[in-house]
Amino acid sequence: MIDPPIGYYSRTVDFLSTYKDETTPALYKRLPIQRTVMNTKPKGVETINWHYHPRIPRQFVASIPWGRVWGSNGSVITPDNKLLWDVSFEYNLTPKTHSIFKQKELSPITYTLETLAVITFQVSFNYFHWMFDVLPRLELLRKSGIAYDRIVINRGKYYHKEYCEFQDESLKLLGISKEMIIECQPDTHILAKQLIVSSMAGYSAHVPKNVCQFLRNEFLAKVKVRNESKNKRIFISREDALHRKVLNEKEVFAVLEKYGFKMVKLSTLSFVEKIELFNQAEVIVSPHGAGLTNLIFCNPGTKVVELFTPTYLLPCFHIISNHMELDYYGLIGEVVPRDAHRSNHKDPIVIDIDKLKKTIKLAELK
Incomplete structure (x- = not known):
């Protein structure tokens, strides 16, 4: 029997501050944040008072020696058996009420000596979140310069193939083959020699400019837009x-x-x-x-x-x-x-x- 984690780290950097094993060193790289400059206010017949005033989170990429990935959401567990909340958070829950702590036991572990990059996200079935909370982390990985063997993704709780074909279509356009992908399932429990994790590239209500430019440049470079549309x-x-x-x-x-x-x-x-x-x-x-x-x-x-x-x-x-x-x-x-x-x-x-x-x-x- 494999027990659930015994606690959690709110931030990846908190785990790394306690990690002491020099035989398999961990790594943490902060990435520069592009500040948003708003040049215009929304136009309209009345003023809009936004309900949410987001800030861009700290951006980082980190390696977790002998880290684990668990479950359909691809939650990350540290080698000292604690949940990494900031890369495994679940909406409307707190770290203490994360679904992993409701398990009586976890599924058996699969071991790999590969370095796996984890870009999982609880609601990756949603087009907005897939585009802005999943794919941009590939760019964070690239900027970090940290090498990896394969990518770990999840489909999301409400995944339906007929509505979520954008996942496979977008990955294919980005040159990521099916052989490069490990897809999380409910019984997923992988122990890797190195797990590479990253922060979100932004918050759901605040997408940084460089994220928009990354997605635009990548996909428009690979899609030959036909100038035939009459739907202007x-x-x-x-x-x-x-x-x-x-x-x-x-x-x-x-x-x-x-x-x-x-x-x-x-x-x-x-x-x-x-x-x-x-x-x-x-x-x-x-x-x-x-x-x-x-x-x-x-x-x-x-x-x-x-x-x-x-x-x-x-x-x-x-x-x-x-x-x-x-x-x-x-x-x-x-x-x-x-x-x-x-x-x-x-x-x-x-x-x-x-x-x-x-x-x-x-x-x-x-």
């Missing part, structure tokens, strides 16, 4: 999403259609098709959601109108628009009845049509 003005529908739908979408699109907009459901497009769509768009109107991750592929000057529920106002796509030099507008929807069984970030959106028309006029759409 697009409205992103979340009608097929589980939450944050625009309840009066028909009325909203009836207005936009008069200005030459086409409605698009991003779930029907491949990863490459999403890149092409946003790269050729001139105007994008969309409810707040992961689909706006693709703003990194837009060209400077593209107009963006983001639709919000008033209970969930995150600045992430305004920040990304600032990095990409896009012309950003925000439109806050109406208050909807509260539901005790629904968290704020899942609230639906209802758009005041008069405010929509005023926003269109403000954006000088003809």
Whole structure:
């Protein structure tokens, strides 16, 4: 029987400060942080008071001698049998309530003499988080100069192949073969001679500029964008999403259609098709959601109108628009009845049509 960890380190650097084995040395590299400079405020018919004011976390890459990777989330355990929280955190939990401490025993260990780079993330099934919290860590690894043999990924709790093909598509474009990948499963428990772990490249609501540039440069260099799209003005529908739908979408699109907009459901497009769509768009109107991750592929000057529920106002796509030099507008929807069984970030959106028309006029759409 293999017992769960006996405690945790809040930070990787805390573990390294206690590690004394000189026969297999550990390594910790701090990476420079690119400060965000906001050049513009969001435009719109009313002021947006963001609900979240994020800071960029410390960026680092570290090697953990004889570290372990456990479970479907790819949690990291140190050689003195403690959880590394900052590279294994779980949303809405504390270190003490991490799922690993709820286990009676852990699955048997598989040993490897390889050096494994861990880029796992609890919600990697989500397009936004895969793009901004998983893939950029490959760039952190590159910058660190630390060599590794294979990469450890996870698919995420709500992974469905038909909705998450972007994972394999993006890895393939980045030149990472299937042979290079170890995929976490519920019974995963790997002990490696060296584990390479890294911080997040940013926080969910604050993506640094260099992360946006890395993703844009990497993928646009590998995708030959066809100049054939007639969809220069697009409205992103979340009608097929589980939450944050625009309840009066028909009325909203009836207005936009008069200005030459086409409605698009991003779930029907491949990863490459999403890149092409946003790269050729001139105007994008969309409810707040992961689909706006693709703003990194837009060209400077593209107009963006983001639709919000008033209970969930995150600045992430305004920040990304600032990095990409896009012309950003925000439109806050109406208050909807509260539901005790629904968290704020899942609230639906209802758009005041008069405010929509005023926003269109403000954006000088003809």
